[in-house]
Amino acid sequence: MDSNKPFSKVSVILFLVIFCDKVCSYDTSRVKKHGDNAHEKFYDINSLLDSWQEACQSESGGIVSVPDGTFQLDPIEFEGPCKNQVTFQLDGTLQAPTGIINGDDWIKFHNIDGLIIQGSGTLDGQGASAWQDKCPSCPPLTTSLTLSSVTNAQVTGITSLNSKGYHIKVNKGGGTTIEHVTITAPEDSPNTDGIHTSEANNINILNSDIGTGDDCISIGEGTQNINITGINCGPGHGISIGSIGKNADDGSVSGVHVMSCTMTSTENGVRIKTWTSDCSATVSDVTFHDITIDQASNPIIIDQQYCGGSHECGEDPSHVQVSDVKFINVHGISKSEVAINLQCSSTMPCQGIELDTIDLSLDGGEQTTASCSNVNATYDGSQNPPPCSNSLYHRHL
Ligand SMILES: *[C@@H]1O[C@H](CO)[C@@H](O)[C@H](O)[C@H]1NC(C)=O
Ligand SMILES: *[C@@H]1O[C@H](CO)[C@@H](O)[C@H](O)[C@H]1NC(C)=O
Secondary structure, eight states: OOTTSOTTSEEEEOOOEEEGGGSHHHHHHHHHHHSOGGGOEEEOHHHHHHHHHHHHHOTTOEEEEEOSSEEEOOOEEEEOOOSSOEEEEEOSEEEOOSSOOSSSEEEEEEEEEEEEEESSOEEEOOTHHHHTTOOTTSOOOOEEEEEEEEEEEEEESOEEEOOSSOSEEEEEEEEEEEESOEEEOOTTOTTOOSEEEESOEEEEEEEEEEEOSSOSEEEOTTOEEEEEEEEEEOSBSOEEEEEESSSTTOOOEEEEEEEEEEEEEEEEEEEEEEESSSOEEEEEEEEEEEEEEEEEEEEEEEEEEEOTTOSSOOSSOOEEEEEEEEEEEEEEEESSSEEEEEEOOSSSOEEEEEEEEEEEEETTSOOOEEEEESEEEEEEEEEESOOOTTOSEEEEO
16 A cells, blocks of 8 residues: 555545435335435445445545435445555445344455545444344344454544444454544444454554443454553443453454543443353453543453353353453442452463552442452552452552
């Protein structure tokens, strides 16, 4: 990729929209419900793919542009490699088909080096029509925006609304910056994680507002070197590492730096969760720094007895080694008395857990407590709640 060349030389603006009467077999029932039929438009997938091809094959870089307006779009995959950087300019709203749809991804970018996704537009996953039909134990529904084997990507400005499953997924690749995005889904929507990463490295997630029915950000297996800064999270399940250790080939997680984030009315604040299984992996070099908790049920939690919400966990303790995890300046209001809950593996106790300057109270100012098992912890600075009395190793600096 040559970033010195202006990517705007070839602008492929898509004017080709096909109106409802040409594609009524697509979804007439839905259109009628909307009452604004004259403005309902459908993107013709082939024309969108044609303009992608043109932009992707441009030596000097190209643009694919979605103008103002609301457009229906079937699942689509933008495939590289491309000759230079490609910009996907999203100014309008793209709507996914209603209901549960086949496939893991709605809008997927694959095998691209140098991608910019920007604009003030919205990806509307129309999740409400799908969540009601999801069976609770089934895997997450379709992801709205997937970057798969994409390197050097920037995602800026866009809104992701009501994804069916995850909102944004970064899988493989890296050098990804996601900033100034808004991600919204109701608190009770199933598995609508805001941003999920896996098998990817060198990721920045910055200055964004994320409120969903699951983790605001979930840092999955094989994620290395990720900075998360300036996130307003809530509602949702907080910022989580995991779950790790479900599958034998789960890659390890390291280099996680979460800074200056606020959790408002979340289930968890900052969390690490690993499965009870004999699959081994490691989670290491993790820092949660300057975290404000505004009503979270579990402000600080390590859960190594995770088994996907099912009540009967396996016999095996987790074989994921959690080490070198720092919680520095975590403060605010806990919704439950146990503000710090560190439940580590009996076969692989957590090593090098450091708690530095913690201040978590109940809403009325009452004292919170800490609960630990199999934890090797170090304490520094003031501690509210007081340190666990049963840490394996306990040093107050
Ligand atoms: C994360 O932040 C650290 C410290 O500011 C920096 O050294 C590192 O390069 C950043 N990582 C990424 C992926 O940008
Ligand atoms: C706890 O950590 C200290 C310092 O790293 C180490 O010396 C000690 O062996 C650890 N104890 C246990 C029980 O893991």
